[in-house]
Amino acid sequence: MxxxxxxxxxxxxxxxxxxxxxxxxxxxxxxxxxxxxxxxxxxxxxxxxxxxxxxxxxxxxxxxxxxxxxxxxxxxxxxxxxxxxxxxxxxxxxxxxxxxxxxxxxxxxxxxxxxxxxxxxxxxxxxxxxxxxxxxxxxxxxxxxxxxxxxxxxxxxxxxxxxxxxxxxxxxxxxxxxxxxxxxxxxxxxxxxxxxxxxxxxxxxxxxxxxxxxxxxxxxxxxxxxxxxxxxxxxxxxxxxxxxxxxxxxxxxxxxxxxxxxxxxxxxxxxxAGFGVDDGAEAEGPEGEMKSVEAFDAAASFAYSDSLIIVPGYGLAVAQAQHKLWEFVQMLQKEHDVDVKFAIHPVAGRMPGHMNVLLAEAGVPYDLIFDLEEINAEFPNADAALVIGANDVVNPAARTDESSPIYGMPILDVDKARECYVVKRGKGTGFSGVQNALFFGDNTRMVFGDAKQVCTDLANGLKQI
Structure with a gap:
């Protein structure tokens, strides 16, 4: 050689x-x-x-x-x-x-x-x-x-x-x-x-x-x-x-x-299978009415909670709201002593690790970010859950509705938290075309609006408490 x-x-x-x-x-x-x-x-x-x-x-x-x-x-x-x-x-x-x-x-x-x-x-x-x-x-x-x-x-x-x-x-x-x-x-x-x-x-x-x-x-x-x-x-x-x-x-x-x-x-x-081929289309789903609240009311609820679990989704990325969200979380931690954690589903976002990269860009410490297996058992003991721009990964129909296309899919159990708040721009079904039963839950409140503006309003709401 x-x-x-x-x-x-x-x-x-x-x-x-x-x-x-x-x-x-x-x-x-x-x-x-x-x-x-x-x-x-x-x-x-x-x-x-x-x-x-x-x-x-x-x-x-x-x-x-x-x-x-x-x-x-x-x-x-x-x-x-x-x-x-x-x-x-x-x-x-x-x-x-x-x-x-x-x-x-x-x-x-x-x-x-x-x-x-x-x-x-x-x-x-x-x-x-x-x-x-x-x-x-x-x-x-x-x-x-x-x-x-x-x-x-x-x-x-x-x-x-x-x-x-x-x-x-x-x-x-x-x-x-x-x-x-x-x-x-x-x-x-x-x-x-x-x-x-x-x-x-x-x-x-x-x-x-x-x-x-x-x-x-x-x-x-x-x-x-x-x-x-x-x-x-x-x-x-x-x-x-x-x-x-x-x-x-x-x-x-x-x-x-x-x-x-x-x-x-x-x-x-x-x-x-062609699942989700009618992207963003309206679909049949649970009957009922979505109960909406203002960002100030949600901020007040979080301020008086001991624990909060946040679930980021693609809507957070679309609105570029990660920095405002982290600003709000820091206020909760420092001024109200709230234990805040982030929950990431394996397929959250539109590519592997999308949400992890999004939160890292905003400076969220890695020890606050947990995957599904690590965090799911904590939802029943959480005072509140905040979902921002996520849909299928938090849909309880995956556990209960055998006719649902996502039945059997492991989800984040946000519906088991004492209170659940969902930030969403409108009442549509999202990227997959599957209606989310979470939005109609008794313990769920919808905060409609652009995620970045809602996070700004949440932070402003905390300042008034």
Whole structure:
């Protein structure tokens, strides 16, 4: 083994360790920021070593193109990452997932168009084809997820015989993939049709999925992208791609399963049931009347409570109310000695960890934030619960109504608190299209209005007490 080969292998090993350490630290809000930095250092190391790998022999002009691409992509990512609003974070994650899958698919296409993949045997060619398929599906599917979350696709379209169409396209794509593997030449026409079908399948698979399931879809496509990168790592013989892709694929798969379990749904149910396809539509629900109060009355109730549990939802992010909420909470803690905690459901918001990031941005200490398993037993002993912009994750119909689409889904038991206050802009059903029985509960009071303004009014109300 030459010195260069040893240096490359050692660098890839160090990069792999940094990836794993970074991912491990991302598992906790306290260490997530440092975890991202560690993984980023590993990625920079792997990129630099790959660029200067003696086997590349890319030539000066190709190096210029690669560095130019890295510069443009890096500058664009830096700018958008700095400017993105918290409400648009899920869209950005979906978009970046898609770019990763598209890049992996592009690598496979180049290898097949040039014929390189055909010269390395059936195993490498099979991995190239599978990587192109998964990467193409992730790319187009992630773009549809982005469009849905961004509001570019406001209506979910389900074609007659949707699953038959999906199955037919998937079968045809697989047949073409097998044909490519069995062919003796590069078959550029077949490769092109194969890739276009993979893109079409990603669109057809994602389009019928309702907005309520987008967090799971984003996580699933993250796993797809990781797997595609790992497969193309085998095609290129790049250990860093294999390791990074495998780690991302495994983590994304585990997260997808955990989120599906958090909704008491299977992955197949998420992909094919079409739950929440009428996003935001009015739906049948419990009969009764919502009882509303002013923010001042809610503030008075909280001020005289010993304990308060707050449940943030996507509506909090939309209103950018996290800073005003934390200001209000600090007043409760310091001036009225109220024990305040935050409860986070596994699928709160529109992407994994959305609410954790939202609260961290406002400076909420990590020891005040609890997940469902940690906090649920405390609701029956809580004097009050405050729900801001959440819907399905606090709907008691999930426990009691067998006809409800969300029946069996683990929820935050806010209805068991002595008093429950819900901040909501209107009387609609929210993102999933399922009416919430909590809003009609005897111990529930609705505080209608923009979340940021309501939080401001709550703080002003405390000043008058």
């Amino acid at each position: 030459s010195f260069w080969e040893f240096t490359v292998d050692a660098s890839y090993f160090i990069a792999a360790v940094l990836f794993i350490v970074g991912l491990k630290r991302m598992g906790s809000p306290r260490t997530a920021k440092s975890g991202i930095k560690w993984a980023g250092i590993g990625m920079v190391l792997a990129t630099v070593v790959t660029l200067w790998h003696p086997a590349m022999e890319a030539g000066f002009f190709r190096y210029v193109l690669m560095l130019l691409a890295i510069g443009i992509g890096g500058a664009g990512a830096w700018y958008t990452g700095k400017k993105v609003e918290m409400t648009a974070m899920p869209q950005m994650v979906a978009l970046y997932n898609g770019m990763g899958g598209g890049a992996a698919a592009a690598i496979a296409l180049v290898e097949m168009y040039s014929g390189s993949a055909f010269h390395h045997g059936a195993t490498v060619l099979t991995l190239a084809v599978v990587g192109a398929l998964i990467g193409g599906v992730s790319f187009s599917g992630s773009l549809i997820a982005w469009a849905k979350l961004e509001g570019k696709m406001k209506k979910t379209i389900r074609l007659p015989g949707q699953q038959m169409i999906n199955g037919g396209v998937a079968l045809l794509t697989v047949i073409l993939g097998i044909w490519i593997i069995a062919s003796s030449g590069s078959a550029p026409v077949l490769v092109t049709i194969f890739f276009l079908l993979s893109l079409a399948f990603g669109v057809l698979l994602t389009n019928p999925i309702g907005g309520a399931d987008m967090p799971v879809v984003i996580s699933m496509y993250n796993a797809f992208t990781g797997l595609a990168v790992a497969f193309e790592g085998f095609v290129l013989g790049n250990a860093a791609m294999i390791i990074a892709g495998t780690v991302v694929g495994a983590a994304g798969t585990l997260l997808t399963l955990l989120m599906a379990n958090g909704m008491n749904r299977s992955i197949s149910n998420v992909l094919f």
